[in-house]
Amino acid sequence: MVLPDRTHTASSESHADAKAHWIEPLSDGSHVLIRPLRLEDRERELEFIHKLSPESRHFRFLGAIKEISPGLLDQLMQVDFHDKMAFVALAHQDGKLVEVGVSRYAATETNNQCECAVTVADAWQHRGLGTALMRHLIATARLNGFKRIYSIDAAANTHVQALARDLGFQSIRDPQDTTQLIHSLQL
Template sequence: MSTPFTRHPAEGADVPRLAGEHWIETLNDGSHVLIRPIRPEDRALESEFIERLSAESKRFRFLGEMRDVSPALLDQWVNVDYRTDMAFVALVHDNGVLREVGVSRYSASGDNQHCECAVTVADDWRHRGLGVLLMRHLIDVARRNGFHQMFSMDAACNEAMRDLASYLGFDRKRDPRDAAQVIHTLEL
């Protein structure tokens, strides 16, 4: 399936028209979220989202301790090209304020046939099916963009990621270079 392309205003490059797409999804508990591709103007939402994560969630997401996100890293996260780098955010209104409650992302490896993925859900939004929805959108776009395999490197003790990856059909194996990590792979 081919994706229509448009000119990226900042770079003059052709990118999929994903920037304007969005979906209202109903979660397992009946709550609703808006899922859409991340945009540069989401910088503050992304920063607040990371700040609100528990220490354990940060450790699982970044495979180590992450206290502060550098401005350069934050810029990299919100400035995606929608092809080799992609991210979807899940947004809700929380007491009249727009809040990010989840994000899934991939980044192409060196050969542009494989992409590394990650998903993070706010601690108070877990166990509602949000991670599954975010990953399904990400997997679909990775397939449309011609990737052959998606993978993630995760802490071996991260049971939530183990369960999510298994549910989505990812294979799991120990990282041969680090016994504390596993590699989940999905053939696209």
């Protein structure tokens, strides 16, 4: 999948460039800044997760989770620009820059595959933000040599099903858990 032509305000030679960032227009006319996750985003990431609705948090972590442990937050913040990658979407709200979405992947033990996830703040859903975040993630996975990207999601998560379909992912029922779907894209 080729990224649509966007306003590139930094080097776009590689999606794995820590300084790369893009201003993305959304379907409602608003804009967000998308860039790789940085260590300085730790508090933003924590605040973002806390502000998710219980349903969105459940879909993101595939289970009920109230508090984010420091260990889990450490894991979410680990980005090496190859085997672990994350992009954040940032928007100005009330005079400060806040996280409104995140996409990420992590290499799996199976060669040339990575598992991905995308989460969009409840108030920012249905604007095309998930699509924008995933396009950057898919392009980076492809540039980094991955051959397959996949996601395991709750079968009840109809938003992710629609997003996966729109991005060309194939979806099957998880043979180990029928309450989940596996969305897979050959890169």
